[in-house]
Amino acid sequence: MSKLIGNKVGEEVCEVLGLPSYNIASVDIFLHAGEIGRIEIIRYLDSTEKRSLLKVLDKYEITKVKDGS
Numbered sequence: 001m002s003k004l005i006g007n008k009v010g011e012e013v014c015e016v017l018g019l020p021s022y023n024i025a026s027v028d029i030f031l032h033a034g035e036i037g038r039i040e041i042i043r044y045l046d047s048t049e050k051r052s053l054l055k056v057l058d059k060y061e062i063t064k065v066k067d068g069s
Contacts, residue, residue, distance in 0.1 A: 013039060 010027035014020070017039075025042040045053060 014041070017041075019043070 006027075009029075010024065011021045013027050013029070014024055019041065023044045023046060025044060026040075028040045029037070030040065031037045
C-alpha cells in the first residue's frame, strides 16, 4: 500500500480537470456520508486575469456593512 501524498493527489486532480497546477493554492476533496462529493480548488489569479476581474468588479458598488448595534 502506498502513502497518500497531498501534493501528488492535487496535481493529478488538476490534470484530470485540465487545470495547470503551477498556480494552485490548495485542493480540498470533501466526501461526507449522504452528500455529493465535491472538490474545492483555490488558485492564484495571474496577471492576464486581473484586468478581466477588475472589469467585473467595476460593475458593482462595494459598500461598508452598517453596524447592527
